[in-house]
Amino acid sequence: MGNNVLVFAEQRDGILKKVAYEMLTAGAKLAADLGGSVEAVLVGSGLDGLPDMLAQYGATKVYVADDPALGLYSSEAYTDTLAALAGQVEPAVLLVGATAMGRDLAPRLAACLGVGLASDCTALEIDGGQLLATRPIFAGKALAQIKLNSNPQMATVRPNVLAVQEPDPGASATVEPIGAVTAQMRARVVEIAGAGEGEIDVAEADIIVSGGRGVGGPDGFEPIRHLAKTLGAAVGASRAAVDAGWIEHAHQVGQTGKTVTPNLYIACGISGAIQHLAGMKTSKVIVAVNKDPEAPIFKLANYGIVGDLFQVVPAMEEEFKKVLAE
Amino acid sequence: MNSIVCLKEVPDTEARIEVRDGKVVEEGIQYVVNPYDEFALEEALKWQEQNGGKVTLVSLGPERARESILKGLAMGADEVYHLSAEAFQNGDSYATAKALAAAISKLGEYDAIFCGRQAVDDDNAAVGIMLAEILDLPHVSVVSRLEIDIDAKSAKARRDIEGGQEVVELPLPAVITAQKGLNEPRYPSFRGIRQARQKPFVQWGLEDVGLAADEVGAAGSKLEIVAVLPPPERPAGRIIEGEPDEAARKVVHLLRDEAKVI
Numbered sequence A: 001m002g003n004n005v006l007v008f009a010e011q012r013d014g015i016l017k018k019v020a021y022e023m024l025t026a027g028a029k030l031a032a033d034l035g036g037s038v039e040a041v042l043v044g045s046g047l048d049g050l051p052d053m054l055a056q057y058g059a060t061k062v063y064v065a066d067d068p069a070l071g072l073y074s075s076e077a078y079t080d081t082l083a084a085l086a087g088q089v090e091p092a093v094l095l096v097g098a099t100a101m102g103r104d105l106a107p108r109l110a111a112c113l114g115v116g117l118a119s120d121c122t123a124l125e126i127d128g129g130q131l132l133a134t135r136p137i138f139a140g141k142a143l144a145q146i147k148l149n150s151n152p153q154m155a156t157v158r159p160n161v162l163a164v165q166e167p168d169p170g171a172s173a174t175v176e177p178i179g180a181v182t183a184q185m186r187a188r189v190v191e192i193a194g195a196g197e198g199e200i201d202v203a204e205a206d207i208i209v210s211g212g213r214g215v216g217g218p219d220g221f222e223p224i225r226h227l228a229k230t231l232g233a234a235v236g237a238s239r240a241a242v243d244a245g246w247i248e249h250a251h252q253v254g255q256t257g258k259t260v261t262p263n264l265y266i267a268c269g270i271s272g273a274i275q276h277l278a279g280m281k282t283s284k285v286i287v288a289v290n291k292d293p294e295a296p297i298f299k300l301a302n303y304g305i306v307g308d309l310f311q312v313v314p315a316m317e318e319e320f321k322k323v324l325a326e
Numbered sequence B: 001m002n003s004i005v006c007l008k009e010v011p012d013t014e015a016r017i018e019v020r021d022g023k024v025v026e027e028g029i030q031y032v033v034n035p036y037d038e039f040a041l042e043e044a045l046k047w048q049e050q051n052g053g054k055v056t057l058v059s060l061g062p063e064r065a066r067e068s069i070l071k072g073l074a075m076g077a078d079e080v081y082h083l084s085a086e087a088f089q090n091g092d093s094y095a096t097a098k099a100l101a102a103a104i105s106k107l108g109e110y111d112a113i114f115c116g117r118q119a120v121d122d123d124n125a126a127v128g129i130m131l132a133e134i135l136d137l138p139h140v141s142v143v144s145r146l147e148i149d150i151d152a153k154s155a156k157a158r159r160d161i162e163g164g165q166e167v168v169e170l171p172l173p174a175v176i177t178a179q180k181g182l183n184e185p186r187y188p189s190f191r192g193i194r195q196a197r198q199k200p201f202v203q204w205g206l207e208d209v210g211l212a213a214d215e216v217g218a219a220g221s222k223l224e225i226v227a228v229l230p231p232p233e234r235p236a237g238r239i240i241e242g243e244p245d246e247a248a249r250k251v252v253h254l255l256r257d258e259a260k261v262i
């Protein structure tokens, strides 16, 4: 076993996920503590230029599996390609982003390698020469600290939580092409649907404006959408709003929706049920707008406004416009 | 069409989780069927209604889980294999997947294994996918729409990804993990509840699945929980006083000048 940290640098359509940079930044520190270096692996098709980006965020070496057959994500081919690489380079730690792709890939890869997996981690450190991973359990009602007694020590990392270092434009990395293992691709992605409509996904957003039952109906999301547009934010929703059919499930935040960690979460007409809080309470700053001063969401909100959202939200939007124009 | 459904018992999502001495306090917790596993079971039942065949539940968990599992039978599943032996318990995702895979291998022909997207206690979202790799089956996870062509032994699924969905085609048998939105789980009928206790409920130990004690449960785990901690406290909330428009303006300025998030 080596001392290196290997980061799976996820890309779709040639665009790297931000969590790749977050993992490289964290990985560099872990690698320093292990006496090794941080390396990255790219899997896909048409990946020119991406190794340079990864180098700027600390990767000393980038393995590249560039093959037309890997253009769309394949659970089996990505697993087999990465398993072959891991067998060859024997990293001490293997990190994957806890994205839709990473959460699909990592368990399959872990089982293929016969190793343990710490899922959706929010902190990583080296303790006694071993990875110590922290991850929320019970929808964030508790945190578990975990060690892995198999190699590589594998973890998926929750996006938007770990800090990113400033890129170093002068940095470079060794690039090493590796073979794609595509012998078995039974499950095949044939199409990506619904993408490219310009909507930001709540799971990836820096700012989220969310609406709950308090918006009163599908049209009640209009002021929420307007504010979101002004802020370049994603639109979130409570389950009550989703179950009422006012907005699609993709927007739902919470225990049976998405877990989000934006810098700013604005909850409008949401009471703050435990299952909703589970999905958003690690947001850096929370603003709540609710006409009931007793709503539980106010216990969690950094800033609370007691009032009618149909008055407050447009007033906020107007003020944001002024402030952003300054 | 024969389906296997992996069903786990978990604490009710309303449950208060208290951490004491580095452990979760178990007293007072109410247990339920993992909500995502209800979507998984509903989907299996739906395809059974169309294509016939059998729906078999497999659950790894303590003796206590019997009541939750009965709900699965009351919803309409035909039989249960419960890995209730002590040796199976407290495993990580890998050890759990290994035990479930060994059990499923003993069950004869099946077309699909349905799991939940994730169990809402450990939130790993891993067991179903690991199961697929161990059994050498294809999988598709986080599925919000599914079509099965039982004659062609194939399926077409939509799975949620950031900002859209992947459309995935795969041959059966396969592992499918269910996302909310896939269907509306039924409530057990009175008749279903009455019949549940008459259905085959098989408890299995190590010998039945053919694994050794050190391959499963805590002993077979590749992951060790060093400590369980309460989550960090958030500072107490602050209400911004004033008329709604005035409070709105104040908050915008606080977000810029104090919180520095815009």
Ligand SMILES: Cc1cc2nc3c(=O)[nH]c(=O)nc-3n(C[C@H](O)[C@H](O)[C@H](O)COP(=O)(O)OP(=O)(O)OC[C@H]3O[C@@H](n4cnc5c(N)ncnc54)[C@H](O)[C@@H]3O)c2cc1C
Pocket (backbone or CB within 6 Å): A211, A212, A213, A214, A215, A237, A238, A239, A240, A241, A252, A253, A254, A255, A256, A257, A258, A268, A269, A270, A271, A272, A273, A274, A275, A276, A279, A289, A290, A291, A292, A295, A307, A308, A309, A310, B013, B035
């Ligand atoms: C297994 C399970 C899983 C669940 N998963 C989730 C989940 O993932 N996400 C989730 O959100 N919920 C989830 N829930 C549901 C959760 O328990 C709550 O029912 C839900 O979050 C309530 O949504 P809400 O706050 O929008 O509605 P309500 O609780 O009805 O609150 C509406 C709020 O709007 C306020 N309001 C009304 N009108 C106005 C106005 N004009 N201006 C300002 N405020 C106004 C009211 O004062 C009230 O506080 C789950 C439940 C279960 C059992």
Ligand SMILES: Nc1ncnc2c1ncn2[C@@H]1O[C@H](COP(=O)(O)O)[C@@H](O)[C@H]1O
Pocket (backbone or CB within 6 Å): B006, B007, B008, B009, B034, B036, B037, B040, B058, B059, B060, B061, B093, B096, B100, B114, B115, B116, B117, B118, B119, B120, B122, B123, B124, B125, B126, B127, B128
């Ligand atoms: N102990 C278990 N018994 C039966 N099924 C399980 C068990 N643990 C996990 N599963 C299945 O795997 C899914 C994902 O669980 P997890 O990886 O624990 O989040 C669950 O929704 C279940 O369908």
